[in-house]
Amino acid sequence: MNMNSSNLILLLISLLLFVTPLSEAWLRIKWPVDQIRFKPPSLPMKKITIINKMSHAIAIKCYGGDHNRDLGSDWVEPGAKTSFEFCYPVSPKTSFKCIINGGSIVAYQQSYECANNKHCKWKIYDDFTKVYSWKRENWLHHDYETPIWKPRCFPSGFCIDNPRLPFKVNRLPPQGC
CATH class of the missing domain: 1.20.5 (Single alpha-helices involved in coiled-coils or other helix-helix interfaces)
Incomplete structure (x- = not known):
């Protein structure tokens, strides 16, 4: 070499x-x-807002999905509002339901408008409720004095029924996304 x-x-x-x-x-x-770690795509936060327009305080409990996801409950004073935040996949068939003390239920079935805008807003009165329509940009009036065995559904997909179910108030923390 x-x-x-x-x-x-x-x-x-x-x-x-x-x-x-x-x-x-x-x-x-x-x-x-x-x-570098694999992060699954995060789901957007969604929100249900309830405004108490009654002259008395109400206990409210909300569910999402097929009414099997407990979003929590809260005590809402007259004129006050509360919100329930969550994140999980929603589809046009996802429904949101809130039970009010005294038994009235506000159920938003076929809630594609609500789900796409990621925010459902309701005003609760003594004998009716209003849901905010993001497409029409105004509040829609609905009567919820309908028996539970035959819920009243509207063309927009908003359904209401009226059972008598007691529950406790337990505020759940927002679910992580």
């Missing part, structure tokens, strides 16, 4: 020993692989 080839081999070995750590460091700066 002549001198040139041994110098070349030494040069290659030194380059490998010196350049490899530098290239790894450069790659870590450029692409911090150990810091």
